[in-house]
Amino acid sequence: MLHCIIFISLLLVGNLLQGFPTAKRTNESFIDKKWVNNSHILPTESGKSQQKASMCRPTDKNPIPQGTKIDKSPISKDTKQPIDSHILPTESGKSQQRISICWPTAQSPISKDAKQSIDSCIQATESGKKESGTFGLVRQNGTKFHEGIDIKSFTKDKNGKPTDCIYAFMDGKVVYVNTSESASAYGRYVVLEHEYFLTLYAHLASTSVSVGKTIKAGEKLGILGTSSNCAKIPDTRAHLHFEIDFQIDNGPNFSTWYTKKYNSLPPHGAYNGYNLIGVDPLIIIEKLTKGTSFTNILSDEKEAATVQIAGNYIPPFVNKYAKLFALSIDLSKPVHGWNIQFSWFGLPISWTPIYNKIEQAQKIKLVSYRKSLMEQSIKTNILEKSSKGSNEITVGSKIVNNLNKMGFTTN
Numbered sequence: 001m002l003h004c005i006i007f008i009s010l011l012l013v014g015n016l017l018q019g020f021p022t023a024k025r026t027n028e029s030f031i032d033k034k035w036v037n038n039s040h041i042l043p044t045e046s047g048k049s050q051q052k053a054s055m056c057r058p059t060d061k062n063p064i065p066q067g068t069k070i071d072k073s074p075i076s077k078d079t080k081q082p083i084d085s086h087i088l089p090t091e092s093g094k095s096q097q098r099i100s101i102c103w104p105t106a107q108s109p110i111s112k113d114a115k116q117s118i119d120s121c122i123q124a125t126e127s128g129k130k131e132s133g134t135f136g137l138v139r140q141n142g143t144k145f146h147e148g149i150d151i152k153s154f155t156k157d158k159n160g161k162p163t164d165c166i167y168a169f170m171d172g173k174v175v176y177v178n179t180s181e182s183a184s185a186y187g188r189y190v191v192l193e194h195e196y197f198l199t200l201y202a203h204l205a206s207t208s209v210s211v212g213k214t215i216k217a218g219e220k221l222g223i224l225g226t227s228s229n230c231a232k233i234p235d236t237r238a239h240l241h242f243e244i245d246f247q248i249d250n251g252p253n254f255s256t257w258y259t260k261k262y263n264s265l266p267p268h269g270a271y272n273g274y275n276l277i278g279v280d281p282l283i284i285i286e287k288l289t290k291g292t293s294f295t296n297i298l299s300d301e302k303e304a305a306t307v308q309i310a311g312n313y314i315p316p317f318v319n320k321y322a323k324l325f326a327l328s329i330d331l332s333k334p335v336h337g338w339n340i341q342f343s344w345f346g347l348p349i350s351w352t353p354i355y356n357k358i359e360q361a362q363k364i365k366l367v368s369y370r371k372s373l374m375e376q377s378i379k380t381n382i383l384e385k386s387s388k389g390s391n392e393i394t395v396g397s398k399i400v401n402n403l404n405k406m407g408f409t410t411n
């Protein structure tokens with residue numbers, strides 16, 4: 001039981017952690033040269049001029065210096081593991097926020113005295129290919145997307161059943177527990193809400209927490225298993241499917257979208273997998289352990305497509321995750337639409353409000369896309385090739401669906 005807790009002290013500096021609408025926008029004249037070189041700028045309808053979305057990336061005006069000191073201070077009694085603490089340099093007079101993260105199973109590859117690599121903790125599918133247990137287009141010859149990582153079981157009972165405990169990744173609150181194996185492809189699963197994102201723990205054999213419970217990093221959530229209502233997971237490939245997620249909608253919009261599409265209310269409500277967008281947990285873990293601030297954890301994510309959407313509407317997603325987008329909105333003026341940058345897997349990574357009236361036939365329009373990410377963006381349905389064989393690239397169904405789930409009208 002040597003999974004570790006990593007403490008990261010983050011400085012609460014100025015407006016760094018302030019949310020919408022007071023955070024300063026930081027997009028002025030930020031142009032990514034690489035983006036300019038390989039993006040396609042689409043002509044406007046008139047053909048007279050071209051438009052390009054302003055570059056509003058999640059940036060941090062007060063970067064937190066990297067820590068070097070390793071501290072061995074004790075941790076709270078809620079957790080029972082040894083610690084590696086990363087203490088970042090402090091500025092006198094500034095308050096601190098201590099962040100602890102914990103690998104969600106006992107065999108931590110991220111602790112200082114880790115006995116195994118991250119690679120050796122990943123469970124492959126029956127293909128045997130290690131990358132099939134990681135995040136991304138890693139399945140079915142690179143055509144099927146895997147939205148999390150699969151962490152293997154290390155301990156079994158005499159019958160070969162997994163006995164590994166599952167631990168909370170960070171301090172948070174239990175917001176959803178599904179105890180029915182047959183009710184989801186995730187099987188039995190637990191969702192925790194943290195300050196900046198959700199974490200999801202799937203295929204559990206059992207859970208030991210209930211909704212509403214406040215959780216500390218490293219606290220036990222249940223036992224690793226093989227539960228799922230999809231293809232049977234054999235005991236030999238028992239694993240924790242772990243996701244770090246953003247919730248597309250936390251109001252009624254997702255439910256409305258789902259009901260219209262499937263003629264029933266969504267099972268698991270707002271914690272249905274269709275309402276969650278996963279990001280690569282290994283990238284987030286690496287960034288947090290290196291002392292990257294939460295507001296910068298998405299800053300390396302490149303925009304695969306920039307879309308303009310019309311509508312006098314501020315979606316719940318923007319309010320919920322405003323801290324990550326470093327944008328401000330002038331509420332004295334109506335918002336007529338947005339320029340939204342999407343990652344290649346469909347996460348909106350920046351939002352720029354449009355205050356001028358938008359005159360366009362369609363409510364949604366592709367402004368630009370990144371050529372170097374085009375092929376994978378087509379595979380994830382962020383972009384689509386026109387069926388008429390003209391090689392025209394259009395907004396893909398994943399973006400349209402995600403915007404509809406947020407409550408935007410796209411037609």
Ligand SMILES: [Zn+2]
Nearest residue numbers: 148149150241
């Ligand atoms: Zn998985």
